[in-house]
Amino acid sequence: MLIDAIQDRHIVIFGDVMLDHFVRGTVNRVSPEAPTLVLSVTSDYWALGGAGNVAVNVATLGGKASLIGLVGDDRAATEMAALIAETSNLSDQLVRSPDWLTIEKTRFIAGDNHLLRADRERKGIPAGMQDQIIAQIEAVADKGCDGFIISDYAKGLVTAQTISAVIAASKKLGVPVVADPKRANFEEYRGCTVLTPNRKELKLACNQATETDAEIAAAMPIALDQFGGPIVLTRSEQGISLFQPDAVPVHDKPRNRTLRDVSGAGDTVAATLALALAGGSDIADATLAANMAAGIVVGKSGTASVSASELMTGLLQSNDASNLEDKLMPLPSAIRMRQQWKDDGLKVGFTNGCFDIVHRGHVTMLRKCRKRCDKLIVALNTDASVQRLKGPERPIQTEAARADVIAAMGAVDMVLLFDDDTPLELIGALQPDALFKGSDYTIETVVGHEIVASYGGQVELIDLVHGYSTTKIVERSRSVLGR
Numbered sequence: 367m368l369i370d371a372i373q374d375r376h377i378v379i380f381g382d383v384m385l386d387h388f389v390r391g392t393v394n395r396v397s398p399e400a401p402t403l404v405l406s407v408t409s410d411y412w413a414l415g416g417a418g419n420v421a422v423n424v425a426t427l428g429g430k431a432s433l434i435g436l437v438g439d440d441r442a443a444t445e446m447a448a449l450i451a452e453t454s455n456l457s458d459q460l461v462r463s464p465d466w467l468t469i470e471k472t473r474f475i476a477g478d479n480h481l482l483r484a485d486r487e488r489k490g491i492p493a494g495m496q497d498q499i500i501a502q503i504e505a506v507a508d509k510g511c512d513g514f515i516i517s518d519y520a521k522g523l524v525t526a527q528t529i530s531a532v533i534a535a536s537k538k539l540g541v542p543v544v545a546d547p548k549r550a551n552f553e554e555y556r557g558c559t560v561l562t563p564n565r566k567e568l569k570l571a572c573n574q575a576t577e578t579d580a581e582i583a584a585a586m587p588i589a590l591d592q593f594g595g596p597i598v599l600t601r602s603e604q605g606i607s608l609f610q611p612d613a614v615p616v617h618d619k620p621r622n623r624t625l626r627d628v629s630g631a632g633d634t635v636a637a638t639l640a641l642a643l644a645g646g647s648d649i650a651d652a653t654l655a656a657n658m659a660a661g662i663v664v665g666k667s668g669t670a671s672v673s674a675s676e677l678m679t680g681l682l683q684s685n686d687a688s689n690l691e692d693k694l695m696p697l698p699s700a701i702r703m704r705q706q707w708k709d710d711g712l713k714v715g716f717t718n719g720c721f722d723i724v725h726r727g728h729v730t731m732l733r734k735c736r737k738r739c740d741k742l743i744v745a746l747n748t749d750a751s752v753q754r755l756k757g758p759e760r761p762i763q764t765e766a767a768r769a770d771v772i773a774a775m776g777a778v779d780m781v782l783l784f785d786d787d788t789p790l791e792l793i794g795a796l797q798p799d800a801l802f803k804g805s806d807y808t809i810e811t812v813v814g815h816e817i818v819a820s821y822g823g824q825v826e827l828i829d830l831v832h833g834y835s836t837t838k839i840v841e842r843s844r845s846v847l848g849r
Contacts, residue, residue: 368642368647368655368681369428369674369677369696370698371645372427372428372429372641372642372645372674373674373697373698374429374698375428375429375512375645376430376431376512376513377424377429377430377511377512377513377514377640377644378431378432378506378507378511378514378535379417379420379424379431379433379517380434380517380524381515381518381524381546382416382435382469382519382520382521382522383414383416383435383436383446383460384416384468384469384487384519385412385415385418385442385449385471386415386419386470386471387412387470387472388412388413388472388473388475389407389410390409390410390475391405391407391408391476392405392477393406412445413449414446416435416469416517416521416633418435418449418450419633420636421433421637422456423633423663423671424515424637425453425455425671426671426673426674427659427677428455428641428698429455429637429641430457431455431456431457432457432459432506433460434459434461434499434502435523436461436462436466436495437460437462438462438463438464438466438467439463440468442468442486443460443468446460459506461498463495463498465495466488466491467487468486469486469488469521470486470487471483472485487521489521489522490522491523496527496528499523499531500531503528503532507539511539511541512644513536513542513543513544513640514532514541514543514544514640515544515545515546515637515640516532516543516555516558517636518549524548524549529545529554529557529558532558533558536558537557542559542640542644543558543560544639544643545560546562546632546633546636547562547563547567548567549571550570550571552592552597556592556595558593558595559595559596560595560598560643560649561593561595561597561598562597562632562636562639563589563597563599564600564601564602565577565600565601565602568586569585571592572585572586572589574588582599582601582607586599586609586615590610590611594611595610596609596649597609597610598649598656600631600632600660604619604620605618605619606618606635606653606656608650608653610649616650616653618654618657620661621658621660631663631664634656634660634671634672635659635660636656637659638652638660638677639652639653639655639656654681658677658681659677662677674698675695675699678694678695678696693773693779693780693781694769694773694783695780696782697782700743700795703780704796704797704798707741712740713739714739714741714796714798714799714800715736715739715742715798715799715800715801716742716743716744716745716789716793716798716800716801717742717743717744717803718745718746718747718789718792719745720746720755720756720760720761721744721772722756722761722762723762723763724772727830732744732772732775732777734828735777738802741779741780742777742778742780743781743798744772744781745781745783745784745789746765746772746784747783747784748765748784748785769783788814789813789814790813790817793813793814794817797817797818797821797823798818800823800824800825800826801814801815801823801825801826802826803825804827804830805827805829805830807827808827809827812827
């Protein structure tokens with residue numbers, strides 16, 4: 367349910383924005399002019415980096431992002447504005463100054479190997495710009511939001527004064543602040559909700575080694591004393607750890623299946639944490655979600671982001687999620703897909719159930735449903751919902767396992783989870799052309815039949831294969847085991 371909760375949450379991202387330029391190619395020889403590799407360029411492209419990448423991650427996860435930072439009056443700033451305009455749910459709130467050089471990083475890459483990085487930057491913001499930045503923070507905050515992120519890349523924009531402005535705005539609105547730090551003392555971020563340093567940043571703040579578990583355990587009391595709140599430590603190949611004053615640490619192993627590029631993983635962690643906290647998650651659940659999101663993004667090359675469907679897949683199925691990847695959706699994404707199907711002139715069907723132990727009856731019914739429509743949506747009760755309906759010993763299989771099995775069926779085009787006792791909300795939101803249920807129901811007892819009938823949709827009862835039910839399978843299994 368975390369994915370649904372973060373949709374459309376408005377996060378204000380403040381910090382060091384930059385333009386990432388990627389020059390890609392192949393290397394087959396050494397230059398005759400000097401002992402250096404020759405990169406035969408095959409492509410180059412630009413992406414939002416730094417705080418801009420944080421904002422893109424918020425937007426791709428389904429949130430709404432407002433980006434506050436400083437850019438110059440130059441080519442890089444123009445390119446950055448175009449990238450922002452092309453990104454859905456991302457609002458350009460940048461401050462522009464002719465006295466500032468827009469930060470640009472150019473990476474030369476062969477395959478997944480970084481050969482060289484060339485930086486164009488100027489540290490230390492122009493005189494008088496800090497007041498303009500603070501005024502922009504206050505102006506954007508006055509319109510309301512659900513959370514803030516401070517993305518500090520130590521370029522001079524994140525100061526004690528601008529940090530204080532963000533914290534003051536967050537307290538006024540009663541929303542969380544996630545800070546990704548670069549300053550040498552975590553005390554300067556005191557008042558933020560959570561801090562997300564990596565091991566190098568922890569070492570800088572505590573002036574202690576932070577490579578091993580023992581070294582981190584020794585350094586963390588210093589960091590907690592400085593900051594005074596929860597610290598989510600990103601540990602690269604060792605995963606992620608949540609430390610809180612007077613609480614047992616929470617450690618989560620790395621979630622990446624492949625490792626291609628770690629750049630930007632911290633941005634993904636900050637974005638996911640902020641959205642999860644804004645959506646009402648506790649800090650522990652938000653940390654686990656952030657680790658999963660980071661594990662997905664490091665499997666991509668270059669500055670990358672994570673979608674809501676990718677994160678949902680990862681959270682539900684940490685092993686092989688190929689079945690879930692394209693079919694399991696949060697409700698906002700499902701609504702958009704259903705609209706696309708409608709625009710394409712396709713008939714969309716809907717059915718629901720617990721599907722605890724999938725048997726021949728289930729398979730036959732879903733096939734029959736699919737023959738009566740072009741696209742079939744299946745809504746699954748969550749574990750909590752099944753338990754309320756069936757009793758404390760059910761479900762037999764988790765919602766993750768049940769979703770994976772249903773998504774694997776060729777007859778099914780979309781899978782959703784719902785936590786209520788009935789799928790009434792989903793039916794109202796998706797407005798299927800056909801609502802299917804087993805023939806053991808009557809039209810009048812099918813949940814949502816009034817909604818579907820109100821816009822001219824069909825309610826159809828599907829003949830069942832007699833002799834099959836999850837309850838009977840469970841009872842027979844217990845009978846056999848009891849012999």
